[in-house]
Amino acid sequence: MIVIGGGISGLTAAFTAMRAGLDVTVLEAADAPGGKVRSTVEDGYTLDWGPNGFLANVPDLLDLANAVGLQHDLLPAAPEADRRYLYWDGGLRPIPTTPGAFLRSELLSPPGKLRALSETVLARSVKREETVFDFISRHFGFEAARVFAGAFVQGISAGDARQLSVDAMFPRLRHLEASHGSLLRGLAAARRSARSASRERAAAGLTSFRAGGVQRLIDALTDALGERVRSEAPVRTLRRGVGRDGVETVVELADGSSMTSDSVVVATPADAAADLLQAVAPAASEALSAVRSVDVHVLGFGFDRIDVPYPLDGFGFLVPRGQKVRILGAVWSSVMFPDQAPAGKVAIRVFAGGTLDPGFSSLDDAAALAAARRDLETTMGIVAEPEYQRAIRWPRGIPQFELGHRERVASARHALAQALPNARLAGNYLDGVGLNDAVRTAKVAVRSLLPPGPEAS
Numbered sequence: 322m323i324v325i326g327g328g329i330s331g332l333t334a335a336f337t338a339m340r341a342g343l344d345v346t347v348l349e350a351a352d353a354p355g356g357k358v359r360s361t362v363e364d365g366y367t368l369d370w371g372p373n374g375f376l377a378n379v380p381d382l383l384d385l386a387n388a389v390g391l392q393h394d395l396l397p398a399a400p401e402a403d404r405r406y407l408y409w410d411g412g413l414r415p416i417p418t419t420p421g422a423f424l425r426s427e428l429l430s431p432p433g434k435l436r437a438l439s440e441t442v443l444a445r446s447v448k449r450e451e452t453v454f455d456f457i458s459r460h461f462g463f464e465a466a467r468v469f470a471g472a473f474v475q476g477i478s479a480g481d482a483r484q485l486s487v488d489a490m491f492p493r494l495r496h497l498e499a500s501h502g503s504l505l506r507g508l509a510a511a512r513r514s515a516r517s518a519s520r521e522r523a524a525a526g527l528t529s530f531r532a533g534g535v536q537r538l539i540d541a542l543t544d545a546l547g548e549r550v551r552s553e554a555p556v557r558t559l560r561r562g563v564g565r566d567g568v569e570t571v572v573e574l575a576d577g578s579s580m581t582s583d584s585v586v587v588a589t590p591a592d593a594a595a596d597l598l599q600a601v602a603p604a605a606s607e608a609l610s611a612v613r614s615v616d617v618h619v620l621g622f623g624f625d626r627i628d629v630p631y632p633l634d635g636f637g638f639l640v641p642r643g644q645k646v647r648i649l650g651a652v653w654s655s656v657m658f659p660d661q662a663p664a665g666k667v668a669i670r671v672f673a674g675g676t677l678d679p680g681f682s683s684l685d686d687a688a689a690l691a692a693a694r695r696d697l698e699t700t701m702g703i704v705a706e707p708e709y710q711r712a713i714r715w716p717r718g719i720p721q722f723e724l725g726h727r728e729r730v731a732s733a734r735h736a737l738a739q740a741l742p743n744a745r746l747a748g749n750y751l752d753g754v755g756l757n758d759a760v761r762t763a764k765v766a767v768r769s770l771l772p773p774g775p776e777a778s
Contacts (some may be wrong), residue, residue, distance in 0.1 A: 322770065323348065323364050325556050325597065328356025329756060330747040331588035332542040333385060333763035335549060340388070343584075346763075347546065350555035350572070354543050357715060358756070360534030364662035367534045368621035370668065370713045374398065374529040375756040382538075383528075383761045388540035391530060398527040398657040404635030407472055408646060408700045413631070415637050416469075428468050436462035441503040441564055450724055453490060454482040460504050472639035475649045478754055479617050479675025480721045481778040489722035490753075529658055559585070559601045560776060561741060570741050576660040578727065584743045584770040588763060590614065591720055591750040602740035608733035612726070612750050614717035616682035620671040620693040623709030627668050631701045637669075638700065647681065648673045648696040666708075671697065676721065720750035 324335045327349030329530045338345040357371035375382045377397070386392060386494035406413040409428055417423040424434065436443075440460050447459070452472050470482040478485065487496055497507030530537035535635035543550055555575040562569040562581060570585040587594050597608035636657060639650035651671045657724070662668035671693040674681040684692065690711050730751050737744055745766035749759040 322346075322584045322586065322767070323570070323580060324357070324586045324588055325572065326588035326590075326593070326748075327351070327354030327550055328588065328748075328759075329358045329539070330749065330759045331356075331586070332539065332546065332550075333760045334586045334588055334747055334767050335546055336385070336389070336542055337764050337767040338551065339546065341767070343771075345546075345549055347550040347557065348554040348556055348572070349550065349552045349581075350730075351396075352553050354550055354552060355536070355539040357718065358535050360536035361486050361711075364532060364623065364709050365707045366621065366623040366668050367654070367661035367667070368619075368668075368711060368713075369529075369534045369536075369654070370619055371715070371718075372535060372756050373654065373657075373670070374527045374535065377526065377528045378574060380536055381757040381764070385760055386541075387529075389538070389545055391537060391541055392618070394531045394537060396529045396531045396658055396660070398529070398636075399659065401634055402527060402636045402657045406635060406638035407468070407698050408638050408644055408650075409642045410644075413700065415578050415635075426448070429464055433462060433464035433468075436690045437465045443504045444500060445639055446502065450486055450488050452483055452724065453487045456487040456494070457482075459772065472641045472650070475641075475672075475677075476639045476673065478719050478721060479672065479705075480719070481676040482676040484721070484723050486722050486724045486726050488515070489726040527548075527657065530662060534658075534661065556597060558599070559587075559597055559741065559744070561601055568742055570744055577662050580581065582743075586745050586747050586763070586766050586770070587737075588718065588747040590748065590768075593719060594609070594746060598737065598740075602643070604736035605733045605740065607728045607763055608736065609750075611729050613721045613723065614723060615675050615680065615694070615719055616751070617675055617688050617691075617715045617718040618671075618673045618684075619713040619715070620673065620683055620690055621711045621713070622671065622693070622697070622707045623662060624667045624669070624705060624707050625701065626665050626667050627703065628705035629703055631703075633667065640700070642677055646696045646699055647678060648693055648700075649675055649678075651697065651700070669697070671687055675719070682714065686714075689714075720754060722754070745771065 322338045322343050322345045324331045324347045327347045335345045335347045356494050359370040361368050379385050405416045414428050417426045443459050454466050454470045457470040474480050474482045501507035557573045557575045560571045562571040569581050574579045591609045591612040595606045599606040633653050633656050637652040640646045649672045655668040655669050690710050747763040747766045751762050
């Protein structure tokens with residue numbers, strides 16, 4: 322098997338194939354594997370360049386971590402991470418999580434609260450695909466959608482709630498609506514089910530890895546695969562070939578060499594996959610070309626705790642648009658994972674750019690860091706110079722699940738199967754943007770290519 326792309330999906334695909342007894346090679350264009358899942362430790366601060374962890378309430382990545390020997394290095398987020406804020410009307414306002422907190426919240430007006438609480442009576446199901454904004458507005462009212470929907474999706478995909486599909490991004494919400502008629506009734510039932518489940522909350526929440534962040538997982542996978550991973554090996558195109566046992570895929574590399582395999586997993590971002598498939602599967606390429614991704618900045622800062630006046634009693638905050646603040650939000654990394662900053666220090670990750678601020682990507686690093694620091698002063702009152710700062714830019718960093726996304730993905734998968742029956746897609750642009758989603762697509766892709774018999778976990 323040949324796996325094209327050495328990010329988390331590609332490495333997972335290769336590891337799954339190796340455990341199933343297949344000969345596998347990973348071809349990664351960059352000088353090191355990992356893709357956007359990367360962490361660096363500098364001056365005692367751990368900076369996750371992309372995702373900072375995974376939810377351990379589903380088995381996909383948790384099982385993978387156990388399989389590579391990291392089960393004793395899992396680091397659940399501190400309980401304070403359950404508390405989250407919105408920057409709204411000049412201050413950080415807690416996002417309410419109980420009926421009493423909702424009634425006391427400053428985020429909605431009294432009429433807005435009344436409309437949201439009337440959801441069980443006013444909710445009506447619709448059969449058509451909806452944007453996240455329209456879905457929240459239909460259930461909880463326009464005011465609630467204006468305050469919460471945009472920030473909700475910004476924290477996940479840096480996207481626009483008025484463009485993103487709730488059906489593609491949050492199928493569980495659709496399921497709750499279909500099962501209970503009301504989201505409030507559905508969420509209440511889900512909470513009751515969670516309380517009765519055997520897993521403890523710490524085992525089901527956001528989780529990372531001790532002493533190095535998510536980079537630990539990439540390193541463990543890379544070590545397990547060894548020489549099967551080839552870095553600085555960009556692929557130019559794929560074509561269909563015929564071998565002794567039937568259809569094969571010929572992988573042509575940028576250096577002019579080629580490789581042949583009876584099974585291939587394309588685990589690159591959507592735009593790169595579209596380029597690779599343009600000649601051999603043009604319909605799949607066209608569908609993947611329509612999956613848009615947005616530029617995102619990750620800006621890491623380290624401060625003395627005494628220089629941060631805010632209490633730092635939560636996950637961090639998001640910023641709905643229209644608040645005269647440019648950043649999308651900030652994560653208080655050392656609150657969630659205390660080992661990500663030295664004792665007496667504070668690590669903060671800021672996010673900026675995305676669909677609604679494409680111009681942020683044109684800033685150089687110094688300007689981007691300065692813009693983020695101005696917004697930290699506005700939102701958190703931090704005026705001191707950071708003792709650590711670093712800017713990470715991700716061109717086309719996060720895929721956008723816009724209306725029609727599920728149909729585009731289904732079309733791409735079908736067209737690829739028609740052109741190359743032994744090839745599969747994997748990545749976070751298919752079924753979900755999270756780490757669990759990326760890992761799941763890789764495992765599913767490999768298992769669908771295995772001969773009949775025992776499957777690797």
